[in-house]
Amino acid sequence: xRAVQSAENFQNKMAMEGVxxxxxxxxxxxxxxxxxxxxxxSLLFMSLGVEFYSYSAFCYLVTTMGxxxxxxxxxxxxxxxxxxVKCPVRQPGILFIIAAGDxxxxxxxxxxxxxxxxxxxxxxxxxxxxxxPKCCSRYQLSAAMAFLxxxxxxxxxxxxxxxxxxx
Amino acid sequence: xRAVQSAENFQNKMAMEGVxxxxxxxxxxxxxxxxxxxxxxSLLFMSLGVEFYSYSAFCYLVTTMGxxxxxxxxxxxxxxxxxxVKCPVRQPGILFIIAAGDxxxxxxxxxxxxxxxxxxxxxxxxxxxxxxPKCCSRYQLSAAMAFLxxxxxxxxxxxxxxxxxxx
Numbered sequence: 412x413r414a415v416q417s418a419e420n421f422q423n424k425m426a427m428e429g430v431x432x433x434x435x436x437x438x439x440x441x442x443x444x445x446x447x448x449x450x451x452x453s454l455l456f457m458s459l460g461v462e463f464y465s466y467s468a469f470c471y472l473v474t475t476m477g478x479x480x481x482x483x484x485x486x487x488x489x490x491x492x493x494x495x496v497k498c499p500v501r502q503p504g505i506l507f508i509i510a511a512g513d514x515x516x517x518x519x520x521x522x523x524x525x526x527x528x529x530x531x532x533x534x535x536x537x538x539x540x541x542x543x544p545k546c547c548s549r550y551q552l553s554a555a556m557a558f559l560x561x562x563x564x565x566x567x568x569x570x571x572x573x574x575x576x577x578x
Numbered sequence: 579x580r581a582v583q584s585a586e587n588f589q590n591k592m593a594m595e596g597v598x599x600x601x602x603x604x605x606x607x608x609x610x611x612x613x614x615x616x617x618x619x620s621l622l623f624m625s626l627g628v629e630f631y632s633y634s635a636f637c638y639l640v641t642t643m644g645x646x647x648x649x650x651x652x653x654x655x656x657x658x659x660x661x662x663v664k665c666p667v668r669q670p671g672i673l674f675i676i677a678a679g680d681x682x683x684x685x686x687x688x689x690x691x692x693x694x695x696x697x698x699x700x701x702x703x704x705x706x707x708x709x710x711p712k713c714c715s716r717y718q719l720s721a722a723m724a725f726l727x728x729x730x731x732x733x734x735x736x737x738x739x740x741x742x743x744x745x
Contacts, residue, residue, distance in 0.1 A: 521689060525688075525690075527696075533633065
């Protein structure tokens with residue numbers, strides 16, 4: 412009986428305070444900040460001073476990062492506000508939209524990162540006329556940053572999915 | 579009170595019979611058969627009579643499909659057996675392993691499909707010397723089959739994840 416009660420207490424505590432990393436917690440805020448930083452870095456490495464628009468995989472990466480950055484920024488602001496006023500968002504509708512958005516963006520980010528990485532690898536192998544060493548290393552860095560964005564995005568998506576049934 | 583009872587009945591019924599598409603149901607069996615067929619088709623289009631080993635993205639696709647085929651075959655046999663004897667597997671340990679395996683393979687399949695698609699697109703755009711029309715269409719078909727495998731694999735993974743907390 413006591414075990415059941417303590418399990419219930421634990422569940423209520425988790426539901427009230429939120430799983431670490433989910434919406435409205437300080438770990439969640441750090442995850443969003445990380446996503447914003449890595450996706451911005453990926454976008455900058457890909458688009459500044461490099462002719463990315465001749466390859467469709469690179470255009471796709473730029474488009475995806477252009478979606479991830481405003482999404483992560485908005486949720487970082489929301490998380491920061493929730494942490495400061497200590498009142499996390501717990502409306503099931505909003506949680507569902509955020510969880511679904513996280514999943515979709517996580518899949519898109521993984522697809523973009525894999526496409527970029529495979530195209531860079533092919534350009535690197537084929538010949539140096541398509542891609543100078545300076546360009547190639549920037550493309551590689553951009554793909555690496557996209558993979559890091561995906562890791563953090565997946566973590567957010569999993570933790571918000573965990574929170575969904577308890578709301 | 580009646581609403582709570584009927585919700586509980588529904589939940590018990592779902593836990594006993596399984597969500598359609600999860601482990602041990604006929605929809606789950608169809609999903610596994612579909613995964614096996616599409617992944618075999620992807621592997622055959624890529625490997626028979628085409629020099630796939632000169633591109634690392636294509637080697638990665640072949641490796642991933644080599645993992646997906648035995649996994650889907652084994653689970654198709656398990657599902658078929660469960661449907662025939664009407665006794666689905668409900669041990670939490672086994673369910674957890676199957677759900678985790680489904681997720682990992684689903685991510686790997688998406689990565690392989692995206693890499694292959696982007697490399698095929700690049701080869702197609704660059705010049706016809708790298709890839710004759712016959713080869714290119716086979717690569718494209720292989721990538722399309724890999725995407726279909728990913729769709730079915732994601733469906734299995736989501737439905738098994740749904741089943742996990744109720745076991």
